[in-house]
Amino acid sequence: MKVLVTGGAGYIGSITVERLIKAGEEVVVFDNLYQGHEDAVHPDATFIKGDLANYDEIEAAIATHKPDGIMHFASYTLVGESVEMPWMYLKDNAVNGANLLEAAVKHGVKRFILSSTANLFDDPEFMPIAEDERIVPGSPYGESKYIMERYLHWMDQIYDMRYACLRYFNACGASEERGEDHAPETHLIPIVLEVALGKRDKITIFGDDYDTPDGTCVRDYIHIIDLAEAHILAMRALEDGPSRKYNLGNGKGYSIRDVIETARKVTGHPIPAEVGPRRPGDPDILIASSETINEDLGWAPMYPDLEQIISMAWEWHQKNPDGYSK
Numbered sequence: 001m002k003v004l005v006t007g008g009a010g011y012i013g014s015i016t017v018e019r020l021i022k023a024g025e026e027v028v029v030f031d032n033l034y035q036g037h038e039d040a041v042h043p044d045a046t047f048i049k050g051d052l053a054n055y056d057e058i059e060a061a062i063a064t065h066k067p068d069g070i071m072h073f074a075s076y077t078l079v080g081e082s083v084e085m086p087w088m089y090l091k092d093n094a095v096n097g098a099n100l101l102e103a104a105v106k107h108g109v110k111r112f113i114l115s116s117t118a119n120l121f122d123d124p125e126f127m128p129i130a131e132d133e134r135i136v137p138g139s140p141y142g143e144s145k146y147i148m149e150r151y152l153h154w155m156d157q158i159y160d161m162r163y164a165c166l167r168y169f170n171a172c173g174a175s176e177e178r179g180e181d182h183a184p185e186t187h188l189i190p191i192v193l194e195v196a197l198g199k200r201d202k203i204t205i206f207g208d209d210y211d212t213p214d215g216t217c218v219r220d221y222i223h224i225i226d227l228a229e230a231h232i233l234a235m236r237a238l239e240d241g242p243s244r245k246y247n248l249g250n251g252k253g254y255s256i257r258d259v260i261e262t263a264r265k266v267t268g269h270p271i272p273a274e275v276g277p278r279r280p281g282d283p284d285i286l287i288a289s290s291e292t293i294n295e296d297l298g299w300a301p302m303y304p305d306l307e308q309i310i311s312m313a314w315e316w317h318q319k320n321p322d323g324y325s326k
């Protein structure tokens with residue numbers, strides 16, 4: 001199988017590329033390096049520096065390489081930023097995704113995996129959150145992923161393109177060779193580890209007055225390798241199966257204080273923490289039900305344990321204290 005991976009130089013994309021290559025697949029990475037790093041691209045993948053905003057660039061890549069399937073990671077991904085700069089999300093994410101889909105259907109690509117999000121479920125009626133939960137995007141970011149999900153519905157109806165929307169909860173952890181390196185970093189686990197590395201003085205907990213056991217937000221942290229494997233299983237399932245949507249998490253919630261405490265244990269560092277104001281847009285609790293992908297494809301997390309997830313991230317951060325910048 002030949003797979004075109006947009007955003008294959010980014011955190012989740014680059015580790016999925018690593019797993020695809022390990023599984024013997026041929027990979028073409030298309031990335032504009034806005035958040036990605038060329039060093040993160042597996043050496044056995046073909047790398048194209050290109051921008052989805054430019055239809056001709058993505059069409060040329062698809063026409064030249066003729067992928068059997070596409071995994072689409074490239075997008076703006078920050079909930080908070082999307083509220084401050086909604087058009088980056090409501091326009092750019094949507095238009096870039098539309099360019100990709102238009103070029104894909106023009107060249108007969110029949111399989112598509114979308115990197116979607118738990119931010120579709122801002123006001124869940126049931127916890128853990130299953131695929132039939134009502135969709136209430138929590139931000140322009142979540143809305144932009146929902147727009148992509150709706151585009152895919154029509155690509156299937158009109159062009160027979162089979163798709164899987166994978167709604168991730170909190171992606172984290174690292175492989176031996178690849179890890180999380182955003183600029184600026186906004187995610188909890190890498191920030192906590194930067195404190196342990198001495199790169200920051202403390203972690204600020206965004207609010208401790210949530211309706212949760214210790215007052216801090218509860219999230220479902222899922223290892224990046226487990227996420228990557230779900231993409232590969234889903235892509236294979238689309239060879240002879242229908243389109244689908246899966247929620248991806250461990251089915252277990254940890255509070256911010258749990259994460260900090262576990263990181264203290266893993267790193268041996270005291271990791272000073274202080275409580276600050278709430279960050280806009282954070283729901284109290286987000287926990288996934290991944291029963292559907294387990295039943296359909298036999299997917300189950302290999303690394304469900306938070307201590308192991310943080311240990312693997314810690315190993316990568318210790319080996320790469322400045323991330324990919326040499």
Ligand code: UFG
Pocket residue numbers: 077078079117118119168169170171186187188189191203204205206207217218219256279282286
């Ligand atoms: N947090 C802090 N201090 C920090 C950073 C984060 O307290 O310095 C808190 C956040 O407020 C949140 C929790 O830690 O309660 C996790 O925050 P992250 O920023 O690590 O992750 P999010 O849950 O905000 O976002 C992630 C993905 C999004 C996706 C979302 C879906 O990054 O792309 O999960 O729930 F939309």
